Amino acid sequence: MKKTETREAVVLTNDENKLFGILHRPLISPPYPAILICHGFGGDKLGRNHLYLILAQLLAKEGIATLRIDFRGCGDSEGNFNEVTFENLLSDAKASLDFLQQDTCIDQNRLGVLGRSLGGALAVLLASHTNAFKTICLWAPLFTAEDWKEKWKILQKVKDPHQKEELMRVNGKKASFTFYEQLFQMCLDKELLNLNQVPLMHIQGKNDVIIADSHAQGYRKNRENIQAESKFIELPNSDHDFSHTEEQRLAIEETLTWFKRTL
Numbered sequence: 001m002k003k004t005e006t007r008e009a010v011v012l013t014n015d016e017n018k019l020f021g022i023l024h025r026p027l028i029s030p031p032y033p034a035i036l037i038c039h040g041f042g043g044d045k046l047g048r049n050h051l052y053l054i055l056a057q058l059l060a061k062e063g064i065a066t067l068r069i070d071f072r073g074c075g076d077s078e079g080n081f082n083e084v085t086f087e088n089l090l091s092d093a094k095a096s097l098d099f100l101q102q103d104t105c106i107d108q109n110r111l112g113v114l115g116r117s118l119g120g121a122l123a124v125l126l127a128s129h130t131n132a133f134k135t136i137c138l139w140a141p142l143f144t145a146e147d148w149k150e151k152w153k154i155l156q157k158v159k160d161p162h163q164k165e166e167l168m169r170v171n172g173k174k175a176s177f178t179f180y181e182q183l184f185q186m187c188l189d190k191e192l193l194n195l196n197q198v199p200l201m202h203i204q205g206k207n208d209v210i211i212a213d214s215h216a217q218g219y220r221k222n223r224e225n226i227q228a229e230s231k232f233i234e235l236p237n238s239d240h241d242f243s244h245t246e247e248q249r250l251a252i253e254e255t256l257t258w259f260k261r262t263l
Contacts, residue, residue, distance in 0.1 A: 003027065005060035006191040007221060010067065014095040015088060020076040021045055021069035021096070024056040025105070033110035033134075033263040034100050035067035038126070039092050040117030041175075044075030047116070048241040049082050049248060055114070058256050063105060064263065069096045084175050086182035089118075093126045101132065110134055110263045114255065117240065118142050121188060127198065128191035135262035136200045140211045140240050143218035145184045189222060199262045203251050205238030231258070 010021040022045060026032055037052050039045060046053050056066035058064040071092040072079030100106055115123025120141020127133045200223060204216045211259035216232065223230040233254055235247040242248045 010069065010099065012069070012095050012099055014072070014092055014170060017072045017077065017079040017092075019069055019072060019078070019095065021067055022056075024060045024066045024068075026060045026063045026065060028063045030105035031107035031110075032063055032065055033112065033259075034067065034103075034106045035059060035112045035114055035259060036093070036096055036100060037066065037068050037091055038113065038115040038119030038123045039071065039074070040119045042074060042081065042117070043116070045070045046075075049243070051242065051248065052114075055252055055255060058252065059259065062256065062260050064259060067096060067100055079207040082174055085178045086186065087178075090122055090125055093096070093119075093122050094130070096202055097126060097130060097132055103238065110118065112136065112259050112263055114139065116143055124191050124195070125186075128194040131194075133198060135257055135259065136195070136198055137243070138200065138202045138219070138256075139251065140204050140208055141202065141215065141219070142211060143188055143215035145186060146214075188218070192219070192222040194234065195228075197228050199231075199258075200232070201254070201258045202209060202233040203233045203254065204237065205235045205240060205242060205244075205247070207238060208240040210240040 004027060006025045006027070008023045008025065010023050012019040012021070020169045037045070039047065039052070052068050056068060059066050070077035071089050073081030100111060101108060111133050111134045113123045113127060114137045115121070116139040120138040121143070123136060123138065125134055202216060202219050204211070220232060235242065235244065235251065237244040238247045242251050
């Protein structure tokens with residue numbers, strides 16, 4: 001089998017936490033474009049069903065580098081997930097971008113970002129705050145915390161520590177109280193306005209019960225009547241994890257095509 005990439009172990013230090021990742025480099029002469037992947041809440045650099053790995057391998061074949069990183073408290077990285085805040089996850093994403101921007105082999109005018117679920121919101125914020133990305137792709141991204149507002153109100157009133165701990169769990173993982181405070185202060189409307197010159201693709205599973213269709217509608221509304229290209233894809237048989245095998249392939253193919261065309 002012909003080799004199409006090299007892989008480098010990456011170790012970043014941010015807020016005294018070591019963050020571990022993998023940088024996939026294409027076998028072409030530099031400079032070449034690069035993608036940063038922001039995983040979801042409690043996720044990791046592999047992705048469910050290894051989707052990030054598969055995508056990175058295919059991107060390398062097309063001459064595009066990919067950085068897959070574990071945010072603090074996730075995967076192989078240091079840090080206690082129970083102490084994670086929304087703010088320091090964004091800080092980890094910024095540290096990952098800084099790493100790519102310091103790499104002399106990477107074309108700094110051709111950077112892209114892929115964000116999934118909570119990582120989708122982080123990708124939007126990072127893009128808005130840095131103006132570093134030429135293109136954006138979002139998989140089932142969070143748009144607002146409104147869906148969980150009632151649960152948040154209950155959580156603030158609960159006195160029993162065991163009950164409070166259970167209420168703070170999402171998919172079996174518990175983040176800090178500060179994480180939820182910061183999450184509910186997030187407003188992507190303003191951030192998306194800053195990206196009206198940046199192409200954006202959004203992929204969502206119709207059967208997603210974690211990130212409901214209302215989130216997709218929020219992105220659609222904010223991308224109306226703007227100059228940059230927007231593309232919205234609905235996977236009719238897919239859940240939040242894109243578990244439907246054929247539609248997994250479709251999501252990968254569409255993402256690959258998007259980055260090849262817009263970088």
